Amino acid sequence: MDLQHTQSPAVQDYTPELRALLLDYTLQLADTSLILGHRLSEWCGHGPILEQDLAMANIALDLIGETRSLYQYAAELEGKGRSEDDLAYLREAVEYKNPLLVEQPNGDFAHTILRQFLFDGFHFFLLKDLQNSPDQRLAAIAAKAFKEASYHLKWSSEWVIRLGDGTEESKRRLQKAIANLWMFSGELFMMTDTEQQLAQAGIIPDYATLLPQWEAHVAKVFAEATLEVPQNVFMQKGGKTGRHSEHLGYILTELQYLQRAYPGLEW
Amino acid sequence: METIVEKSLEEQFEEKIANEIRIEPKDWMPEQYRKTLVRQISQHAHSEIVGMLPEGNWITRAPSLKRKAILLSKVQDEAGHGLYLYSAAETLGTSRDQMINDLHSGKAKYSSIFNYPTLSWADIGAIGWLVDGAAIMNQVPLCRTSYGPYARAMVRVCKEESFHQRQGFEIMMSLCNGAPAQKQMAQEAFNRWWWPTLMMFGPKDEESPNTEQSMRWKIKRFTNDELRQRFVDMMVPQAEFLGLTVPDKDLKWNEAKNGYDFGDVDWEEFWNVVKGNGPCNKDRINARVKAHEEGAWVREAALAHAQKRAQREAADQAK
Ligand SMILES: [Fe+2]
Ligand SMILES: [Fe+2]
Numbered sequence: 115m116d117l118q119h120t121q122s123p124a125v126q127d128y129t130p131e132l133r134a135l136l137l138d139y140t141l142q143l144a145d146t147s148l149i150l151g152h153r154l155s156e157w158c159g160h161g162p163i164l165e166q167d168l169a170m171a172n173i174a175l176d177l178i179g180e181t182r183s184l185y186q187y188a189a190e191l192e193g194k195g196r197s198e199d200d201l202a203y204l205r206e207a208v209e210y211k212n213p214l215l216v217e218q219p220n221g222d223f224a225h226t227i228l229r230q231f232l233f234d235g236f237h238f239f240l241l242k243d244l245q246n247s248p249d250q251r252l253a254a255i256a257a258k259a260f261k262e263a264s265y266h267l268k269w270s271s272e273w274v275i276r277l278g279d280g281t282e283e284s285k286r287r288l289q290k291a292i293a294n295l296w297m298f299s300g301e302l303f304m305m306t307d308t309e310q311q312l313a314q315a316g317i318i319p320d321y322a323t324l325l326p327q328w329e330a331h332v333a334k335v336f337a338e339a340t341l342e343v344p345q346n347v348f349m350q351k352g353g354k355t356g357r358h359s360e361h362l363g364y365i366l367t368e369l370q371y372l373q374r375a376y377p378g379l380e381w
Numbered sequence: 382m383e384t385i386v387e388k389s390l391e392e393q394f395e396e397k398i399a400n401e402i403r404i405e406p407k408d409w410m411p412e413q414y415r416k417t418l419v420r421q422i423s424q425h426a427h428s429e430i431v432g433m434l435p436e437g438n439w440i441t442r443a444p445s446l447k448r449k450a451i452l453l454s455k456v457q458d459e460a461g462h463g464l465y466l467y468s469a470a471e472t473l474g475t476s477r478d479q480m481i482n483d484l485h486s487g488k489a490k491y492s493s494i495f496n497y498p499t500l501s502w503a504d505i506g507a508i509g510w511l512v513d514g515a516a517i518m519n520q521v522p523l524c525r526t527s528y529g530p531y532a533r534a535m536v537r538v539c540k541e542e543s544f545h546q547r548q549g550f551e552i553m554m555s556l557c558n559g560a561p562a563q564k565q566m567a568q569e570a571f572n573r574w575w576w577p578t579l580m581m582f583g584p585k586d587e588e589s590p591n592t593e594q595s596m597r598w599k600i601k602r603f604t605n606d607e608l609r610q611r612f613v614d615m616m617v618p619q620a621e622f623l624g625l626t627v628p629d630k631d632l633k634w635n636e637a638k639n640g641y642d643f644g645d646v647d648w649e650e651f652w653n654v655v656k657g658n659g660p661c662n663k664d665r666i667n668a669r670v671k672a673h674e675e676g677a678w679v680r681e682a683a684l685a686h687a688q689k690r691a692q693r694e695a696a697d698q699a700k
Binding site for chain 1: 433434440442443446448449453457464467502559562563668671679685
């Protein structure tokens with residue numbers, strides 16, 4: 115099977131195998147930004163400082179925007195007439211492919227910041243590379259999202275430093291967040307079959323090349339925050355293959371409520 | 382001696398007001414003018430912030446990704462309005478912390494409209510269409526208000542408000558053109574929000590103690606009843622266009638006055654909500670207080686970190 119395309123062909127020129135892989139991958143990225151955007155939007159009106167309330171809403175908005183572009187592309191790749199909303203609102207939890215990290219509850223502000231920081235680093239380095247994908251649609255979506263992700267990473271890195279090197283309480287809270295969330299960071303870099311095949315075809319980066327960049331950034335920020343990088347932590351996984359935590363069901367219950375209660379209507 | 386100086390300052394102030402010259406933070410102003418402004422601007426800022434709660438209530442349940450994005454950006458705008466307005470009020474010498482404390486203690490008020498619950502998705506449409514619509518009526522004249530920082534903040538606010546009203550109207554449109562269940566949802570929301578929206582213009586003119594002085598100082602440009610009448614005249618045709626029934630049996634076109642006659646607002650309900658007995662007064666303040674208290678350690682950390690940083694920089698320079 116020839117997956118390598120040196121020129122960027124239109125969607126209809128892809129082999130069915132490649133289309134299926136790209137569809138699976140695009141959905142995974144879309145699910146991830148949707149669920150994290152959903153979590154962040156839960157803060158809206160309840161943030162610790164008005165400026166940060168705004169910042170979180172802003173990041174949520176960026177993520178929802180990225181989600182929409184990705185689902186629109188996925189819908190085209192699938193070619194079955196489903197819309198972005200069908201993909202977001204009418205798929206079951208087992209069909210969602212987001213990593214476990216992004217569905218974790220907001221907790222206190224330290225948990226939200228740490229979850230965001232772990233994800234932002236991954237997102238940033240992934241998008242940076244994905245901008246050069248031979249798949250033009252993915253590359254274009256990544257290029258736009260990369261600009262936003264640069265700002266997200268800056269924001270969450272600064273907050274990790276502030277909380278780590280702030281008061282005793284803020285440090286203790288952040289350390290607790292690390293104890294609770296670090297075990298979800300590994301899954302970001304574990305490649306599914308789909309990801310491996312796409313990486314072999316040169317369409318997405320090999321995550322093994324992203325990991326050291328992420329680790330270096332985390333080490334730098336943690337050092338400034340006077341925090342220690344955890345070692346030898348057992349890593350949880352499952353979300354990317356549809357095995358989620360109990361949290362996702364509740365997120366989807368809320369998110370999908372109107373579309374499920376009133377099937378097939380326009381809003 | 383002193384009274385003469387005072388008087389001439391006051392004369393200068395009155396002259397500026399008469400000549401439509403903006404009053405700026407460093408200018409002399411009567412204490413009562415300052416107080417009135419702080420009360421009004423902070424009340425306005427609080428309304429923006431408390432107003433995030435009823436609408437924020439539907440962000441996670443928005444029925445499409447497009448609606449979700451629009452609602453998020455709308456609620457985010459309201460937070461921005463709160464920021465501009467707190468800054469404008471701060472130019473009068475009251476800190477944001479002080480204003481927030483007054484909100485939490487119940488000393489400062491916010492728009493009573495946000496003490497009503499958002500019970501269905503149609504409420505998000507109704508709020509944008511009616512509540513932001515009424516806010517525009519109230520706020521457009523404030524772009525010409527006599528206090529400079531307030532007027533400038535309002536120019537920025539008003540630019541965004543028209544988008545808010547449009548998105549609300551569009552939600553109502555989709556519902557009214559949709560399935561019977563959607564139309565019913567829209568009518569039901571309209572029934573609940575119509576009267577509270579009319580209350581947003583404040584008490585009847587004869588019962589509005591602050592109006593006269595505020596009009597003289599050109600803080601306010603129209604009376605409560607004038608604005609309420611304009612609003613009804615503007616909204617009734619829009620409701621008809623949507624196919625919604627205005628929940629007022631006394632509503633009737635009056636050719637002679639070239640406007641609608643409409644029924645009397647339930648003023649007992651109005652004063653009750655003002656006094657804290659609305660359906661959501663407690664929930665709203667509790668939510669704000671909770672956010673503030675749970676955020677205390679974050680604000681402390683940010684401050685402590687900034688201080689450490691400043692100390693380190695000072696130490697580096699000393700080397
Ligand atoms: Fe506003
Ligand atoms: Fe608004």
